[in-house]
Amino acid sequence: MDSIVHILKQNNLSVTEGRRKILSLFLNSNGALAHADIEKNTDGHFDRVTVYRTLQSFVDKGIIHTIPTSDNSIKYALCKNDCWEGHHHDHHVHLVCTRCGNTLCLDDVVTPTVKLPREYTIQQVEVVVKGVCKSCNHL
């Protein structure tokens, strides 16, 4: 069976054209996608609301995770670890390339530990690196 359909069924999501298409965009992209990227790559074929809802349901199910950016926009990328409904485990560093603008998951770079004064409690650490990505460095 189509792996896209498989993922959707595994997550108890009914298989619709929009979900298939949007999931395939993530599977075929090496970087993170913003809502706008999806609208662009689907040529306005789906309503804005549908895209929002699809992204939200994918996040809820643990299929994709969000990446915070400093420019007030959310990016989304595939979860490659064992995330599931309500439990994300994406403890890796993200890179925003200042040359090509892409946002990448550095799946092998584990979030460094941060030591805070005793009075604070740490629940989650997000690390976003601004720099130059592999392919831009090789130009």
Added chain:
Amino acid sequence: MDSIVHILKQNNLSVTEGRRKILSLFLNSNGALAHADIEKNTDGHFDRVTVYRTLQSFVDKGIIHTIPTSDNSIKYALCKNDCWEGHHHDHHVHLVCTRCGNTLCLDDVVTPTVKLPREYTIQQVEVVVKGVCKSCNHL
């Protein structure tokens, strides 16, 4: 001379009521402020556009810095290091308290070093910790 006026003059900003008020909000706040917080604390006394422009000019001058958040909103906080026009040096960790919602600069917690594969170049590392702040922990 008033320290607020002093800061503005030092940065070649003309001294206006809006800038004085907004800068004083930052000086009297222990956490970061969002645009909305400023509007609230000035009681609609200044036009939205003026607030945006003031925040932007403060960032440009190195008086305040932005803090990325995962909820798609920008927060601003005073620069305490030696930042100047076009050169920010705020290499500290930020904490978003999941209890009170405040965003704090942990000025003494230096951004940890991140080691990336040789093919990448690091320009800047942003660390945002989600957790519980000092005062919320003492309740």
Added chain:
DNA sequence: AAATATTTGCAACAACGTTTCTTTTTTTAT
């Protein structure tokens, strides 16, 4: 194939942010 459950698109709306232009305020020069 029909019944049921789920998703979609539409419309209307709200929040956020930007641009342009005129008026007001601040600074500088006299």
Added chain:
DNA sequence: ATAAAAAAAGAAACGTTGTTGCAAATATTT
């Protein structure tokens, strides 16, 4: 202190982003 010049504020209009409620369309189950 006053006038001229420069800078900032305010107002209006607009664009983008994201949300909600509901009817129509589509997918799933029986």
